[in-house]
Amino acid sequence: MAWSLQEFADAGQQTGALAQAVREGLEQALRARGQAVLAVSGGRSPIPLFTRLRELDLDWSRVTLTLVDERLVPPGHPDSNESLVREHLLQGRAAQARLLGLATDPALDLQECLRRARLEQPRADLALLGMGEDGHTASLFPGAAGIESALDPACPERYVGVIPPAAAHTRISMSLAALLECPGLLLAIAGPAKRRVFEAACADPRSSLPVARLLHQARVTVRSFWAA
Incomplete structure (x- = not known):
């Protein structure tokens, strides 16, 4: 089983x-390597967590x-995940962290x-994920063009372009292969x-839901946190 549920x-x-x-x-990565990389998802749901994280007593x-x-x-832009992170996470004690965006051209x-992301983005020690009611996680949407390649654990590209079938804006997303490089995967769901x-x-395990591909793999345990 590649997931746990709290x-x-x-x-x-x-x-x-x-x-x-x-x-x-983060503390484990700091002890092991002297530095740590945290990849976060956008949307409104993580904001309470961001306000909690920014006051953690970390280096x-x-x-x-x-x-x-x-x-x-x-x-x-109002829909920019980078702006959301700057406003709600890169504050307080966490203002000392470095932020690497994805829409940098x-x-x-x-x-x-995509070229810049593939060259410049480091491997994450920890990735904080959400999930939509359509089963998407990151910006890996069901029915998007090229989604099978993006969900292939052997995909050679760590970042992929995604045009969601029913959501606004073209996306840049970590591929499943990139997510599986993270020693820590945290999935937050509610309701x-x-x-x-x-x-x-x-x-x-044969489900077409993108999140199922994340759960049914043997490389890393997805720690799932569900709130009623």
């Missing part, structure tokens, strides 16, 4: 457990923050952004609808 009565308890898991993962000057995925929009050319999707993915 259940919490509410979002506050879930946030506390996730913050502790992130602390432990943030030795931590690099990066993004699991990003919309192809400039920093400052001024012209926002997808191929140039009964997402619990049903998660259970369906766990039950069927």
